[in-house]
Amino acid sequence: MQPPLANIVEWPTGRLDFSAGPLLMGVLNITPDSFSDGGRFLDANKAIEHGLQMAANGAAIIDIGAESTRPGAEPVPTHDQINHAVPVIKALREKSNVPISIDTKDVEVAAAALDAGASIINDITALSDEQMAELAGERGVPVILMHMQGTPATMQAEPTYQDVVAQVLEYLINRARQAEKFLIAKERIFIDPGIGFGKTLEHNLLLLRNIDKFVASGYRVLVGTSRKSFIGKLTGKKDPAQRIFGTAATVALCAAAGVSILRVHDVPQMVDVVKVAKVIANTTMTLRARGESTSQAEVSHINNHGLWLCVNDLEYFLPYDEYPWFRDAKVKEILNVKLLHGHHLNWPDLDVDLEIDALENPQNYPLKYE
Known part of the structure; x- marks a missing residue:
C-alpha cells in the first residue's frame, strides 16, 4: 500500500499547495510556430505582460516554451531558445512569486532557465537525456515527465499501440522510477500521458477515459488538453481559439478524477x-487512492456518497429494517474502503468508527435508528 502524497510540495526555490485540489499551469509560448498562439508572444514585453496576467487570473505555474512541440515542428537552436526564454523568465521572477517551469528537452536551455529563475523542468522526453536528470537532481527541482511516441516532427505518422493506456502508464512509471535514481524526490515528480503527442483521436480518448489509472500510480499527474486538435475533431472547430468549451469539458473531467495540474491557455475560464x-x-x-487495490473512483464514491447516504439520509427516508440489502451493501463498501484506504477518507466532523459500529449494531443505538 502506497502512502498518500503530501498536499504541499516544496523545494529550495518554490512551493505548490494541492490541499484545495488541482492547480492550473498557464501556457506561455514564446515561439513563432506553436499550434495555438505561435508568434503572439515573441515580443518579450508582450510575453511578460501575458505571464503576469495569467498569474493574476489564477495560474499557479507559468510554463514557458521557446521551442514548438506541435506535430511536424522543427527543432530550434539552443542559443535561440535561451535568448528568447531567459529575459522573460528574469522579468517574471522579479515581478511575481508564481513558480515558472521551462518546457524544454535541451539540458542547456533548462540550466539557463533555472539560473534565470525558473524552478520546474517540463521535459517532453521524460528525462531521456541523463544530463537533464542529473541537473534536476542537483538543483532539487520538480520535473514533469511526458510520454511521446516518436519526435514532434514524426509523432503523428501513424502512431500505434497494442494497449495505449497500459503502455503509456508503464513507460511513465518506469521513467519516474528512473528519475528517483537521480535523487529526484517522488513528491517532485509529475507524470503526463502526453495527450496529442504520438496518439490518434481514439488513443487520446482512451487515455482520458482511464486517467484514474494514472492518478492511482503513486505519482502526481499533469494533463494538457488545452485547444488541441482532438478537441477540434470532436467539435468541428478548426480554429484552436474556438476550442475553449471543448477544453473545459476535459479539464472538468480531469479535475474530478484527481489530476493535480491542468495545463491550459485560457486561465480565467478554466479557473x-x-x-x-x-x-x-x-x-x-487526500481522497486519491494511489497504487492500491481499490480504485480511486471507488474511494471518491464512498467519500462523496457512502456515509452521506447511510448516516444522514437513510435514517429519515429508508429505514434499515425495510431495506437491509442497501444497508448491508453500504456497510460492506465502507468497511472495505476503511480497511484499505483509511488515510484517504474525508469525513470531517464525523466519528467514522462510531458511525460504522452504529450501522453494524443498530440495536445499541436506539435513538439513532428507532
Missing part, C-alpha cells in the same frame, strides 16, 4: 471550471 468541478466531485488530493 471557474476547476472550482465548480472539484466542488461537485468533492475532489481533494
Whole structure:
C-alpha cells in the first residue's frame, strides 16, 4: 500500500499547495510556430505582460516554451531558445512569486532557465537525456515527465499501440522510477500521458477515459488538453481559439478524477471550471487512492456518497429494517474502503468508527435508528 502524497510540495526555490485540489499551469509560448498562439508572444514585453496576467487570473505555474512541440515542428537552436526564454523568465521572477517551469528537452536551455529563475523542468522526453536528470537532481527541482511516441516532427505518422493506456502508464512509471535514481524526490515528480503527442483521436480518448489509472500510480499527474486538435475533431472547430468549451469539458473531467495540474491557455475560464468541478466531485488530493487495490473512483464514491447516504439520509427516508440489502451493501463498501484506504477518507466532523459500529449494531443505538 502506497502512502498518500503530501498536499504541499516544496523545494529550495518554490512551493505548490494541492490541499484545495488541482492547480492550473498557464501556457506561455514564446515561439513563432506553436499550434495555438505561435508568434503572439515573441515580443518579450508582450510575453511578460501575458505571464503576469495569467498569474493574476489564477495560474499557479507559468510554463514557458521557446521551442514548438506541435506535430511536424522543427527543432530550434539552443542559443535561440535561451535568448528568447531567459529575459522573460528574469522579468517574471522579479515581478511575481508564481513558480515558472521551462518546457524544454535541451539540458542547456533548462540550466539557463533555472539560473534565470525558473524552478520546474517540463521535459517532453521524460528525462531521456541523463544530463537533464542529473541537473534536476542537483538543483532539487520538480520535473514533469511526458510520454511521446516518436519526435514532434514524426509523432503523428501513424502512431500505434497494442494497449495505449497500459503502455503509456508503464513507460511513465518506469521513467519516474528512473528519475528517483537521480535523487529526484517522488513528491517532485509529475507524470503526463502526453495527450496529442504520438496518439490518434481514439488513443487520446482512451487515455482520458482511464486517467484514474494514472492518478492511482503513486505519482502526481499533469494533463494538457488545452485547444488541441482532438478537441477540434470532436467539435468541428478548426480554429484552436474556438476550442475553449471543448477544453473545459476535459479539464472538468480531469479535475474530478484527481489530476493535480491542468495545463491550459485560457486561465480565467478554466479557473471557474476547476472550482465548480472539484466542488461537485468533492475532489481533494487526500481522497486519491494511489497504487492500491481499490480504485480511486471507488474511494471518491464512498467519500462523496457512502456515509452521506447511510448516516444522514437513510435514517429519515429508508429505514434499515425495510431495506437491509442497501444497508448491508453500504456497510460492506465502507468497511472495505476503511480497511484499505483509511488515510484517504474525508469525513470531517464525523466519528467514522462510531458511525460504522452504529450501522453494524443498530440495536445499541436506539435513538439513532428507532
